[in-house]
Amino acid sequence: MAITLGPNQYGKAEVRLVTVQREGTVHHLKDLTVSTSLRGDLAATHLTGDNADVVATDTQKNTVYAFAKEAPVGEIEDFALRLGRHFVGSFEHITGARILIDEHGWNRISGHDHAFSQAGSEKRTTAVTVQGDQAWVVSGLDDLVVLKSTGSEFHGFPRDEYTTLAETNDRILATAVTARWRYQGDGIDWATSHAEVRRILLETFADKHSLSLQQTLYAMGEAVLKEREEVAEVRLSLPNKHHFLVDLSPFGLKNDNEVFYAADRPYGLIEGVVLRDDAEDPGLAWHTLAAF
Numbered sequence: 001m002a003i004t005l006g007p008n009q010y011g012k013a014e015v016r017l018v019t020v021q022r023e024g025t026v027h028h029l030k031d032l033t034v035s036t037s038l039r040g041d042l043a044a045t046h047l048t049g050d051n052a053d054v055v056a057t058d059t060q061k062n063t064v065y066a067f068a069k070e071a072p073v074g075e076i077e078d079f080a081l082r083l084g085r086h087f088v089g090s091f092e093h094i095t096g097a098r099i100l101i102d103e104h105g106w107n108r109i110s111g112h113d114h115a116f117s118q119a120g121s122e123k124r125t126t127a128v129t130v131q132g133d134q135a136w137v138v139s140g141l142d143d144l145v146v147l148k149s150t151g152s153e154f155h156g157f158p159r160d161e162y163t164t165l166a167e168t169n170d171r172i173l174a175t176a177v178t179a180r181w182r183y184q185g186d187g188i189d190w191a192t193s194h195a196e197v198r199r200i201l202l203e204t205f206a207d208k209h210s211l212s213l214q215q216t217l218y219a220m221g222e223a224v225l226k227e228r229e230e231v232a233e234v235r236l237s238l239p240n241k242h243h244f245l246v247d248l249s250p251f252g253l254k255n256d257n258e259v260f261y262a263a264d265r266p267y268g269l270i271e272g273v274v275l276r277d278d279a280e281d282p283g284l285a286w287h288t289l290a291a292f
């Protein structure tokens with residue numbers, strides 16, 4: 001029986017980095033979680049413990065902090081590309097790098113130069129893969145919580161002996177959007193593109209009269225691809241945050257779609273990919289690029 005080493009990568013996970021950029025008394029904050037993974041010819045350390053080609057994960061962490069000092073971090077996509085290209089360009093045996101960055105948002109407290117309130121649970125994300133002299137950027141957002149209190153129906157589904165769900169022509173639709181979109185081309189204005197994709201996702205969720213969350217998912221992805229030519233593919237993961245009508249009849253009360261029980265689990269989980277059929281193939285399986 002022959003045993004061989006399969007695919008492997010290694011790095012420092014979840015380096016917490018906060019930078020303060022000062023413009024006189026006005027401060028600008030960046031709050032990031034950075035994960036680095038390096039790939040390449042790393043058989044020796046696995047097979048014999050020879051670490052001659054192992055860029056220590058501690059060095060990877062230090063590089064993140066040093067790079068944040070040497071030049072402004074800027075957009076997370078640019079910072080991830082700088083880091084990935086550095087590792088692949090500086091060490092002969094490192095042929096690939098994958099850099100994941102989550103950005104935690106802070107809002108300036110109105111009228112204050114250097115005081116901030118946390119924006120909430122939403123995160124901006126990027127996953128950059130550098131392989132030799134090629135690079136792929138998959139950006140996204142996590143936990144964008146949205147709700148519409150009408151404009152959503154769900155009916156026409158099959159009924160069997162286990163079906164109790166009532167058909168509805170008017171329900172609350174709520175979800176926490178996780179989105180990933182793969183870029184094609186380069187010279188992209190990352191900040192504008194992110195803001196526009198986010199706006200399109202929100203507007204489509206709000207505007208689209210929904211017959212199912214699946215229909216809403218497709219409409220959201222389709223709208224992004226129609227408006228943003230730099231995006232090749234959109235992945236969405238949409239938990240259906242159920243709001244059930246409370247039965248008020250024991251109290252002699254009618255519930256005219258006004259009082260709901262917000263269940264936290266279980267939840268429906270609706271996931272899908274919307275893509276251009278003429279999108280260039282990144283040459284790597286998408287699942288190796290995406291965070292889900």
Ligand SMILES: O=c1[nH]c(=O)c2[nH]c(=O)[nH]c2[nH]1
Nearest residue numbers: 154165211212213214240268
């Ligand atoms: O939009 C929905 N899609 C479903 O697949 C589903 N299943 C369910 O019980 N409720 C819903 N809602």
